[in-house]
Amino acid sequence: MSSAARPAGRPRSMKAERAIIEATLDMMGEGLSVSDLSIEAVAARAGVGKTTIYRRWAGKEDLIVDALASLKAPMPPLAGVSVRDDLITYLTATMRESTEGRTRCIVTMAMGEAPRYPEMAARFRQIAIEPRRAAVRALLQRGIESGELRPDADVELAMSMLSGTMMWMTRWPVTDGEPVDEELPARIVDMVLTGLAPRS
Amino acid sequence: MSSAARPAGRPRSMKAERAIIEATLDMMGEGLSVSDLSIEAVAARAGVGKTTIYRRWAGKEDLIVDALASLKAPMPPLAGVSVRDDLITYLTATMRESTEGRTRCIVTMAMGEAPRYPEMAARFRQIAIEPRRAAVRALLQRGIESGELRPDADVELAMSMLSGTMMWMTRWPVTDGEPVDEELPARIVDMVLTGLAPRS
Numbered sequence: 001m002s003s004a005a006r007p008a009g010r011p012r013s014m015k016a017e018r019a020i021i022e023a024t025l026d027m028m029g030e031g032l033s034v035s036d037l038s039i040e041a042v043a044a045r046a047g048v049g050k051t052t053i054y055r056r057w058a059g060k061e062d063l064i065v066d067a068l069a070s071l072k073a074p075m076p077p078l079a080g081v082s083v084r085d086d087l088i089t090y091l092t093a094t095m096r097e098s099t100e101g102r103t104r105c106i107v108t109m110a111m112g113e114a115p116r117y118p119e120m121a122a123r124f125r126q127i128a129i130e131p132r133r134a135a136v137r138a139l140l141q142r143g144i145e146s147g148e149l150r151p152d153a154d155v156e157l158a159m160s161m162l163s164g165t166m167m168w169m170t171r172w173p174v175t176d177g178e179p180v181d182e183e184l185p186a187r188i189v190d191m192v193l194t195g196l197a198p199r200s
Numbered sequence: 201m202s203s204a205a206r207p208a209g210r211p212r213s214m215k216a217e218r219a220i221i222e223a224t225l226d227m228m229g230e231g232l233s234v235s236d237l238s239i240e241a242v243a244a245r246a247g248v249g250k251t252t253i254y255r256r257w258a259g260k261e262d263l264i265v266d267a268l269a270s271l272k273a274p275m276p277p278l279a280g281v282s283v284r285d286d287l288i289t290y291l292t293a294t295m296r297e298s299t300e301g302r303t304r305c306i307v308t309m310a311m312g313e314a315p316r317y318p319e320m321a322a323r324f325r326q327i328a329i330e331p332r333r334a335a336v337r338a339l340l341q342r343g344i345e346s347g348e349l350r351p352d353a354d355v356e357l358a359m360s361m362l363s364g365t366m367m368w369m370t371r372w373p374v375t376d377g378e379p380v381d382e383e384l385p386a387r388i389v390d391m392v393l394t395g396l397a398p399r400s
Binding site (some may be wrong): 031033035102106108112113114115116121124125126129140143147148149150151153154158160161163164165166167168169171172174175187188191192193194195196197198 | 225231261305308309311313314315316321324325329339340343347348349350351353354357358360361363364365366368369371372373375383387388391392393394395396397
């Protein structure tokens with residue numbers, strides 16, 4: 001109980017933070033919605049006092065945003081040999097997220113709840129989504145400059161085509177529980193690059 | 201109260217059925233999940249007795265599947281001049297669904313809940329999703345046969361690319377409440393057909 005007896009801050013508080021984040025994610029992964037979750041229940045699950053949570057987060061919404069953001073794998077570096085390779089690297093990272101059971105369940109639920117919690121959704125978008133979108137946008141722009149992509153390529157639509165197809169192919173009703181093809185990132189990238197119409 | 205006094209069945213029972221379906225959809229659109237909904241609450245909302253519901257549906261799950269299926273607009277005929285035109289017709293119909301407020305909210309929530317209700321999800325898939333997927337598959341096959349699409353086109357992936365991109369472009373985090381571009385179906389179809397790489 002003597003605060004002099006333990007080393008100052010970081011390691012211990014990081015461990016508690018990790019436990020709190022994990023407890024939040026576990027509970028969301030079990031199907032609890034934002035309104036179902038309480039700081040009290042998270043504290044009990046994480047084995048910490050409520051004060052420990054409030055020392056770090058202003059409230060439930062802030063905690064949930066950080067928990068959701070922690071699910072995003074670090075963005076892989078996108079500065080390889082070709083735009084095709086980099087797009088495959090990027091989609092491979094998003095495929096891992098989309099197919100990990102707990103993450104998949106939480107992300108789908110969070111998307112469903114976003115309209116009801118506009119402030120949380122906006123903060124999540126800002127800290128977890130926009131940096132990635134910016135990296136993919138820069139990659140596609142680089143492809144236009146290098147001539148790998150056509151000069152009039154619709155960059156915003158291409159970004160949604162890559163993410164939306166991956167999302168769709170890894171979820172119900174398409175998968176229906178079957179494992180996802182490891183070649184999926186390359187299949188998506190090649191179709192987006194070459195298109196369905198014959199090339200003469 | 202005399203059953204002889206009213207004309208047999210259809211018109212009256214169809215009106216009650218419609219009220220029951222609408223009550224179910226309204227409640228789901230307000231954010232009630234499958235577990236939150238009860239036959240009792242639906243009956244009260246629809247202004248009918250529970251018996252009226254049980255006369256038509258075996259239980260809550262059957263009612264919800266039919267309610268969800270009723271959200272699917274009738275599939276437009278896909279037998280136009282070109283595969284491009286038909287794909288645009290198809291995506292225009294799905295865009296209407298994706299952008300209508302209540303439908304959008306319910307569909308997103310239902311996708312999130314599907315893994316927890318595998319039997320309901322399977323029935324919904326069978327009555328509402330598979331017939332559409334079959335129509336789009338046939339359309340793409342027709343395109344391969346006519347030479348409008350390349351002979352090695354990955355039909356299953358193309359189906360997901362069309363639907364997944366539309367879903368993604370019409371939802372948070374992409375839209376963030378802004379109205380959807382009316383030209384979106386044509387933009388998606390043209391990108392899927394021609395691809396991002398330059399055509400020589």
